Amino acid sequence: MAATTMLGGSAMAASPDQHSTPVDFPAADGELMSYVVNAKASNPKKTRDVVRAVAAAGGVAVQQWPEIGVVIVQSESASFRSDILKYGYASVESVGATRTIPVAEGTPDGIYTPWQKAPQQRKKQLAESDLLYGDATFDGVAADPREAEQWSQVQIKADQAHQVTDGSRNVLVGVLDSGIDPNHPDLQANIDVANSVNCTNAGRPDTSPTGWNPTTSSHGTHVAGIIGAARNGVGIVGVAPNVRMASVKVVNDAGSIYPEYAICGFMWAGLKGMDVTNNSYYVDPMQFWCDDQPDQKAVRVAVERAVEWSTKQGVVHAAAAGNASYDLANKTTDDVSPNDSAGIERQINNGCNDMPTELEGVVTVSSTDQAGKLSSFSNRGLNAIDVAAPGSRILSTLPNNGYGLLSGTSMASPQVAGVLALMKSQHPGWKPKQLISQLGKQAEDHICMPSATPTGAECIGKLSNNSYYGEGIVDALQAVL
CATH class of the missing domain: 3.30.70 (Alpha-Beta Plaits)
Incomplete structure (x- = not known):
């Protein structure tokens, strides 16, 4: 995936009037x-x-x-x-x-x-299993076989939240990614086939029965398991194991997420009345899209319009901060863009943005390790990071009935998408702005713990808002109370 590209950080931003390299x-x-x-x-x-x-x-x-x-x-x-x-x-x-x-x-x-007009009223779309189980609360929750290995659930208190609820079938999460394995035993019951789509056909929605299936990447299947692996006595349990997930395929077979794919994904989420989307990627081919370059600004405007429109339809978006150990509040250089051809060493400035994570109204998520430290690969930035969540060596689902450990802010963002889905389950009337506000207020404040990030990447800010954790590590328990 493009978002896994590593890039060194820097301590001092380019001057605001310094133009980016064309x-x-x-x-x-x-x-x-x-x-x-x-x-x-x-x-x-x-x-x-x-x-x-x-x-x-x-x-x-x-x-x-x-x-x-x-x-x-x-x-x-x-x-x-x-x-x-x-x-x-x-x-x-x-x-x-x-x-x-x-x-x-x-x-x-x-x-x-x-x-087509966006839905004026969300309709409950019941799967056959809902007739048997419905929306449940639990006096005691039995563990799935590998749930004890999910340290991330403990860090964000999802294990405690599950004592209250596993989430509502009314809630639909769009997984904008590389596709979800439709036959995985931990995912099959929670995949909303009717609302799944492939957006990699030049940016036009493709609703063919298998178009949204994964082809060359296991990434989307892993992300989906973190959000919503079912509580079914098999494998693991997701953060919100009773919500529905739609596979919105925005990654082509070469691993690229072009702007037209992302626009299609966000528009589809709004048109289909989704509640939450997860976005564990940056929009290719630019790691940062600069407003002082005409082509790049036009693309930024188009993607931003799609995000804003879907948000107005009631969709809240979580996005990975990126894996370049980069300070998003102090941008200087970029040596991986454009990544669909030969990247150049270019100067950038703070008018250059990682999309979608730095767009207005998108929840930007940094990654923590098992000790609660900022993961060595995670991007950071004062007032650029909203919240943090576990992203190092996360156990989740893989295609062909598999399970495995992956690391990245790609794994942290779906933890937050799952918490937002739990919150929406308990507070169905809350709009995106309120969900985001409560997510930050409920997050557990975290001191600036030393991390393995490069020299000059010191944590700045205060307990309630700093460059590593934003407003803190998300708290699933508070989300359902």
Whole structure:
């Protein structure tokens, strides 16, 4: 996964007026490239105007999102970016290339414009097992065979929370990742097949029966187990073992999460009335997307619109802080972007953001180890980290009925998604802003414990909010009381 790339931290940020190093997003006639085109207004009329301008500029509108005024476009014209601004001067706000290499998956067949209103009221979608078990509370909870190995559950007090509830079947968590093994015995009962989707077909939702299954990566299956492995006498138990999970596949077979995939994932979550999403990735090919570069800013705006819109529909988002031992509050350099071609050593500034974790309203999660220290790989940053959760050597599910240990903020973020799902189960009327506020208030304050991060990565801040733990380590027990 791209989010596992390691990068050294730095103690002093670039000057706010220091421009980031330009990155070339090349295009040549005859090469199929991908773009986001942002309309000046988020409505169907402006989006239709953009689509007409796209055609005039020699592009194909692959996917329209009128709810946010974003159109995903492919074009073989080297001049598409300048032409769309000329033909769409009255309707187009900005355009940005989404990758530095040609589109490998080609152009999807047919025209798909899934403009639909988001659900006005969440409907309970019962699986057959709900008729037997429903939403349960427990006087005593029997352990699954490997639950004693889940030290992370103890650190966030999920084991105590399960004495109160395992969560509600009303709650749906979108796992934006590489797919979930549909046959794993610890996951099968909790996968919401009807609301699962594949977004890697050029950013167009693919609802084919197996499209959302994992192919080349076990990452999504591992993440799903942390969130919602069932309490069924098999293997392990998730943080919220009774909630439903939708597999929203945003990782292609090469391991890339391009902007159009992420936009599709966030929009799908909002359209399907999901309650929580987990995002254990950064949007490729840039580790940080810089507002002083036109292509990068246009992409940032498009992804941000999708996140904001889905949040307005009631979805709360948790995201991994990243595994580069980087200070997100003091950005200086980046040597891995663009990661779909040859990365360059570039200067960046604090106007360059990791997406989606640094977007407004997204819960940014750092990683702790079993001793409660900041994991050596975890990103950090004063007022950049919201909360912390366990992410070192986490036991969870793997494809083909397997189990294994993985480390990363990718493993910390789903702990928080699970806690948010428990909180939503107990407080179904709470909106994202209230859920995030309570998550921080309920988190256990944590002193700045020494960690194995590089020199100059000292913890700064105070007990209630610091650069390692944000507002503290999440507390599942408080979430359900």
